[in-house]
Amino acid sequence: LKSNQLIDNSAIIVELGDFEDDTTEAVYAQAILEVKTAMTNGNTVVLVNSGPINNSFYDVFNKHFTTIAASDKDGSDTYYANIALGSYSKPVIVHPNFKIVVHIPLSEFKAVPLPFINRFEKYIISVEDVFASTIKNMDKNRTVYKNNERVAMTDYEIYYEGVEDFVHKVHEVGQDSRFLYGIVPKETISSLLLSTMTDSSGSGHQINRAPLHFDLEYSEEEPRVVDKLEE
Numbered sequence: 001l002k003s004n005q006l007i008d009n010s011a012i013i014v015e016l017g018d019f020e021d022d023t024t025e026a027v028y029a030q031a032i033l034e035v036k037t038a039m040t041n042g043n044t045v046v047l048v049n050s051g052p053i054n055n056s057f058y059d060v061f062n063k064h065f066t067t068i069a070a071s072d073k074d075g076s077d078t079y080y081a082n083i084a085l086g087s088y089s090k091p092v093i094v095h096p097n098f099k100i101v102v103h104i105p106l107s108e109f110k111a112v113p114l115p116f117i118n119r120f121e122k123y124i125i126s127v128e129d130v131f132a133s134t135i136k137n138m139d140k141n142r143t144v145y146k147n148n149e150r151v152a153m154t155d156y157e158i159y160y161e162g163v164e165d166f167v168h169k170v171h172e173v174g175q176d177s178r179f180l181y182g183i184v185p186k187e188t189i190s191s192l193l194l195s196t197m198t199d200s201s202g203s204g205h206q207i208n209r210a211p212l213h214f215d216l217e218y219s220e221e222e223p224r225v226v227d228k229l230e231e
Contacts, residue, residue, distance in 0.1 A: 007046065007101070011043065016050055016052060023052070032053055035047070035083075035100075036083055045099070047100065131194055160189060
């Protein structure tokens with residue numbers, strides 16, 4: 001999310017593991033402390049695999065805040081929410097700019113209690129969404145023919161369509177989806193192309209690979225690249 005600028009680089013990632021050493025009370029306490037600090041400072045927190053500590057933020061998720069009015073008309077109110085650590089609970093300042101994101105894999109979503117889900121705005125973000133967002137502002141520096149019309153496309157859009165066409169014809173149709181082991185529709189191709197991108201000082205992206213030199217020729221029913229693809 002950070003590398004593709006979907007969240008701010010200053011966001012704090014709090015992730016719990018599933019290994020034995022990652023499931024101790026000390027690890028959970030440290031994770032809760034990180035969230036507590038972010039709440040006070042007004043940071044954005046992304047919780048990953050946070051099931052064991054979610055109950056500690058019951059009041060935060062439900063927006064059960066205690067408000068202390070400002071002492072003068074030009075001041076700001078102060079907000080507190082209780083954070084639990086084991087059997088203890090303590091009020092903690094909640095900065096007005098504090099935001100929290102809970103990441104849940106789609107495969108686990110159905111098992112999450114509905115009351116918990118209803119406390120949040122919900123968005124589905126796939127690798128394909130990240131890929132589309134990343135190339136959205138790239139220069140469309142190639143021109144292709146589609147359905148007898150000239151269409152401007154980025155290099156990555158051409159690569160995506162070419163690989164997708166290969167997967168469909170060779171893997172799905174030609175080999176009854178038994179040729180490319182482990183490929184995931186709408187995920188693998190996007191992930192592969194994202195892995196070839198490197199950030200170029202905030203001004204766009206560049207391809208992190210050796211130069212390619214090739215022409216693509218299609219029948220009239222399929223896209224045809226007008227200019228040679230060169231690095």
